[in-house]
Amino acid sequence: MADKVAPKKAVTQGTQGAQGVQTAPKAEKLVEDLVLAVPAFKALEVPQPLQDFYWKLVPRISLDETSWRLLDAFSAPDVNAERVAEIIRCNPYYENFLVQAIKALGAKEVPSLEAGVVLLGMQNTRALVVGIQMFRTVKGVHPPVLKDGKLGFSPKDFLKYAMKTDDALTARKSREGDIAFAAGVVFDMLIMIANEYSEDKAKLVVLIEQVWAHGFRTAQIALEIAQDLPDFGYRRYLIPTCMLHDVGKILMALLVPGYTGFVEDCQKSGVTRAVRVYAETTRFGLNHITLGALAMHYFKMFQPVRKAILFHHEPFLLKTRNKDLHQLANLVCLGSNVANHFKKTENVDDPIIVNWKSLELSGLDYDKADLMAAVSRVQL
Numbered sequence: 001m002a003d004k005v006a007p008k009k010a011v012t013q014g015t016q017g018a019q020g021v022q023t024a025p026k027a028e029k030l031v032e033d034l035v036l037a038v039p040a041f042k043a044l045e046v047p048q049p050l051q052d053f054y055w056k057l058v059p060r061i062s063l064d065e066t067s068w069r070l071l072d073a074f075s076a077p078d079v080n081a082e083r084v085a086e087i088i089r090c091n092p093y094y095e096n097f098l099v100q101a102i103k104a105l106g107a108k109e110v111p112s113l114e115a116g117v118v119l120l121g122m123q124n125t126r127a128l129v130v131g132i133q134m135f136r137t138v139k140g141v142h143p144p145v146l147k148d149g150k151l152g153f154s155p156k157d158f159l160k161y162a163m164k165t166d167d168a169l170t171a172r173k174s175r176e177g178d179i180a181f182a183a184g185v186v187f188d189m190l191i192m193i194a195n196e197y198s199e200d201k202a203k204l205v206v207l208i209e210q211v212w213a214h215g216f217r218t219a220q221i222a223l224e225i226a227q228d229l230p231d232f233g234y235r236r237y238l239i240p241t242c243m244l245h246d247v248g249k250i251l252m253a254l255l256v257p258g259y260t261g262f263v264e265d266c267q268k269s270g271v272t273r274a275v276r277v278y279a280e281t282t283r284f285g286l287n288h289i290t291l292g293a294l295a296m297h298y299f300k301m302f303q304p305v306r307k308a309i310l311f312h313h314e315p316f317l318l319k320t321r322n323k324d325l326h327q328l329a330n331l332v333c334l335g336s337n338v339a340n341h342f343k344k345t346e347n348v349d350d351p352i353i354v355n356w357k358s359l360e361l362s363g364l365d366y367d368k369a370d371l372m373a374a375v376s377r378v379q380l
């Protein structure tokens with residue numbers, strides 16, 4: 001009998017947005033149906049901010065494959081014009097914009113896409129494609145094109161955080177500018193969403209700058225600490241994970257009216273982080289940690305580190321799971337603590353150290369003297 005029943009849509013409430021796709025219809029019983037048949041599950045309510053996240057934000061933050069592939073290619077040391085052209089060639093929409101941009105430079109003929117990338121410049125090509133794709137994703141419209149075929153805006157104008165991050169790392173002679181650029185793109189996308197859709201733009205702009213500055217500071221500190229950990233396997237992801245660990249705060253502020261006021265009140269009251277998270281979860285039904293980790297699914301390049309974001313307040317929970325992720329979460333947590341209580345000290349009994357290596361990091365086997373030396377090397 002069951003075989004003759006017309007197949008229904010495979011996606012049910014609560015999974016549609018999370019997966020973002022409609023899986024193939026099946027005649028047999030679905031796992032979702034079995035789960036939803038459990039009486040206790042029916043009583044669970046999906047918090048409003050989580051519903052809004054899937055319906056309102058996910059379509060605006062789901063930057064398409066071309067941009068992520070390009071950003072990923074740039075984060076490799078051997079990126080070249082051939083690789084960049086190969087990615088762009090897969091998407092003729094952007095190939096056309098690239099050809100127009102090269103013609104706008106005065107070139108009558110472009111011998112090949114590879115030559116065009118060289119002519120325009122590798123960084124400019126990346127900015128062009130990512131800037132246009134961000135515009136389309138966030139605003140949901142085609143970018144304006146002038147009568148002469150030129151683009152009606154400068155893509156670089158939308159990539160200020162990405163470029164600021166890259167420049168800051170280049171100035172420090174760090175080789176990680178390109179992967180940090182990709183993390184900066186996330187901030188640029190969120191600021192574009194805030195400018196486009198938020199009624200509380202001014203406060204959001206301030207919060208975005210705060211989260212970026214705290215994330216960047218955390219990254220600088222964690223980089224120094226990681227120098228003492230030769231067997232750390234996730235070094236490539238250290239800067240972006242540090243930069244994005246609190247990005248859930250921006251997402252919460254985009255979804256929940258009054259969230260920026262809540263953050264300000266917490267900062268003024270000086271309550272502990274555990275109390276802040278408890279208050280946040282109780283009041284809004286969701287917190288920035290969960291939301292930030294969920295969002296990593298859509299920032300495709302950073303999918304591998306979503307657990308480190310999810311446990312950045314409780315890294316010990318990863319101890320028995322994945323050694324590298326555990327170490328990454330430890331470094332983010334420690335870097336963030338030091339960033340919030342920054343001081344260069346040579347006294348092992350300095351009370352500030354208790355704020356750095358607090359209880360959630362008690363399992364971290366890292367010498368106090370090494371930690372003080374690493375913090376002393378940090379140039380903020």
Ligand SMILES: [Fe+2]
Nearest residue numbers: 245246289313
């Ligand atoms: Fe946090």
Ligand SMILES: [Fe+2]
Nearest residue numbers: 214245246336
């Ligand atoms: Fe933090």
